[in-house]
Amino acid sequence: MTSTGFDYRAGVLHAEEVPLPTIASAVGTPTYVYCANTIRHRFHQLDQAFHGVPHHIHFAVKANSNLSILSLLRSLGAGVDIVSGGELYRALAAGFHGRDVVFSGVGKTVHEIAQALNAGVQLINIESEAELVTVNAVAERLGVIAPIAIRVNPEVTVDTPHAYIKTGEKGQKFGIPRDDVSRLVACLPDLPNVQLRGLGMHLGSQIGNADPLRDALPRLLSALEQARAAGQPIAFLDVGGGLSVPYEAHETEADIDDYARIVRAAALDTGLTLLLEPGRFLVAEAGVLLTEVLYRKHAAGKDFVVTDAGMNDLIRPALYQAYHAIDPVVITDGAVVADIVGPICESGDFFAKDRAVPDVQAGALLAVRTAGAYGFSMASNYNSRARPAEVLVDGEQFAVVGVRESQEDLVRLERAPLHWRTA
Ligand SMILES: Cc1ncc(COP(=O)(O)O)c(C=O)c1O
Numbered sequence: 516m517t518s519t520g521f522d523y524r525a526g527v528l529h530a531e532e533v534p535l536p537t538i539a540s541a542v543g544t545p546t547y548v549y550c551a552n553t554i555r556h557r558f559h560q561l562d563q564a565f566h567g568v569p570h571h572i573h574f575a576v577k578a579n580s581n582l583s584i585l586s587l588l589r590s591l592g593a594g595v596d597i598v599s600g601g602e603l604y605r606a607l608a609a610g611f612h613g614r615d616v617v618f619s620g621v622g623k624t625v626h627e628i629a630q631a632l633n634a635g636v637q638l639i640n641i642e643s644e645a646e647l648v649t650v651n652a653v654a655e656r657l658g659v660i661a662p663i664a665i666r667v668n669p670e671v672t673v674d675t676p677h678a679y680i681k682t683g684e685k686g687q688k689f690g691i692p693r694d695d696v697s698r699l700v701a702c703l704p705d706l707p708n709v710q711l712r713g714l715g716m717h718l719g720s721q722i723g724n725a726d727p728l729r730d731a732l733p734r735l736l737s738a739l740e741q742a743r744a745a746g747q748p749i750a751f752l753d754v755g756g757g758l759s760v761p762y763e764a765h766e767t768e769a770d771i772d773d774y775a776r777i778v779r780a781a782a783l784d785t786g787l788t789l790l791l792e793p794g795r796f797l798v799a800e801a802g803v804l805l806t807e808v809l810y811r812k813h814a815a816g817k818d819f820v821v822t823d824a825g826m827n828d829l830i831r832p833a834l835y836q837a838y839h840a841i842d843p844v845v846i847t848d849g850a851v852v853a854d855i856v857g858p859i860c861e862s863g864d865f866f867a868k869d870r871a872v873p874d875v876q877a878g879a880l881l882a883v884r885t886a887g888a889y890g891f892s893m894a895s896n897y898n899s900r901a902r903p904a905e906v907l908v909d910g911e912q913f914a915v916v917g918v919r920e921s922q923e924d925l926v927r928l929e930r931a932p933l934h935w936r937t938a
C-alpha cells in the first residue's frame with residue numbers, strides 16, 4: 516500500500532483493499548472515500564516524532580468533522596482543537612471528553628463559551644481583550660474558573676500557497692499581537708474567574724518550510740516569560756497546526772523529524788506539555804473525492820470534462836486556486852488537455868484548468884486526490900445540491916460514515932408553518 520492508502524492494482528484504483536468502482540456501485544457518486552490506515556499512520560508518525568516530550572495531539576476538527584473520523588482519532592489517543600459550539604457538539608458526540616478539547620477562534624459567542632465551560636474544556640484560547648473579559652464574566656455566572664490560553668500572534672512572515680491560509684502575520688485578525696500580550700497578562704489579577712494555563716499560536720496552514728516556525732517560537736517563548744514573570748501557572752505550550760502535505764507530484768512530504776526537532780528544542784526547557792493542532796497532516800492524503808464524468812464537451816477550441824461533483828462538494832480549487840491531482844479510477848489510454856469542471860453555475864466551478872488528463876469518457880470515474888482535509892467539511896448546499904456521501908475504508912471493509920443528503924433533508928427546516936410576528 517502507498518502512504519496515502521490509494522494505489523492501482525490491475526489498472527484499478529483501490530482504497531486500501533477495496534476497488535473504488537465497488538464503492539461507486541454501492542454508494543453512488545460524488546462520494547468522499549477515506550482510508551483509516553493512512554490516518555493511523557500519520558497520527559503515529561507525528562506522535563513518535565515527539566516521543567519523550569510530554570505532548571498531546573489535538574486534531575483540528577475543521578479539517579474533517581466526520582464523527583467516524585473523530586472516533587478513529589480518539590481511539591488513537593488524540594484530543595481535538597475546535598472553533599465553534601458545533602465542533603464541540605460533534606467532538607462530544609464522537610466520545611471526546613471536555614478535557615480533550617482546546618477551543619480557538621476569534622468570535623466565540625457567550626453561548627459557545629458557556630457550552631465549553633460546562634463541558635470542562637482543557638483550554639479556551641483567548642484572541643482579544645474583549646473576549647477575555649467575556650470569558651471571565653461567563654465563568655463567574657457559572658461559578659467556575661475558566662482555564663485559558665493566550666493565542667499569541669507572533670507576527671512573522673508565513674509562507675503558504677495562498678494568502679487566505681496565513682494566520683500568524685502582522686495585521687491578521689487572529690490572536691493577540693505579541694506586543695500586547697503583557698497588557699493582557701496585566702489584566703488577569705482583576706479577572707478572578709480565569710486562570711492562564713497556556714500560551715499558544717497558529718501560524719497558518721500548509722506551511723512549506725520551517726522558517727516561520729523558527730521565527731515564531733522565540734516570540735512565543737518571550738510571551739511565556741512575561742506570563743511566568745507575572746506568576747501565572749502555565750502548563751501548556753500550544754504550537755498550533757499547519758504541517759503541509761504534498762498535493763502535486765513534485766512536492767515532498769513535510770519533514771516531520773525536522774519539525775519536531777525545532778519544536779522540541781524550543782519546548783523542552785520550558786517543562787510544559789506541548790500541544791499540537793494538526794488538521795490537514797492527519798487526514799488530507801487519506802481522502803479522495805470520487806466522482807463520475809457526466810459529459811465531454813468541446814467548445815471554442817477547448818476540451819471540458821464535466822463531472823457530477825462540483826465546487827459545493829470541494830471548494831478548495833475555487834477558493835484558493837488549490838491544486839488537486841485527479842486520476843482516472845480505471846487506467847485509461849490517451850491524453851487530452853482539458854478543464855475538469857463541475858455542474859455548478861459559476862465560472863469558478865472547476866477542479867483543474869488546462870490540465871493534461873487521461874482521455875476519459877462519460878461514465879468514467881475520477882478520483883480527486885488529497886481531499887480528506889477541508890473537503891466535506893467545507894462542502895455546501897449551493898445550487899440546492901445535496902452534500903455527498905462519505906465512506907471509510909479499513910483494510911478489506913468499507914462503511915458509509917456519512918449518508919448522502921436527500922432533497923427532503925434540504926427543505927425540512929423550512930417546511931414548518933410560518934409564525935409571523937409584528938414589529
Ligand atoms: C487555530 C488552528 N489550529 C489548527 C489549524 C489546523 O491547521 P492545519 O490543517 O493546517 O494543520 C487551524 C487551521 O488553519 C487553526 O486555525
Ligand SMILES: N[C@@H](CCCC[NH3+])C(=O)O
Pocket residue numbers: 577680682720721831888889
Ligand atoms: N481551509 C483551508 C485551510 C485553512 C484552515 C483554517 N485556518 C484549506 O482548505 O486549505
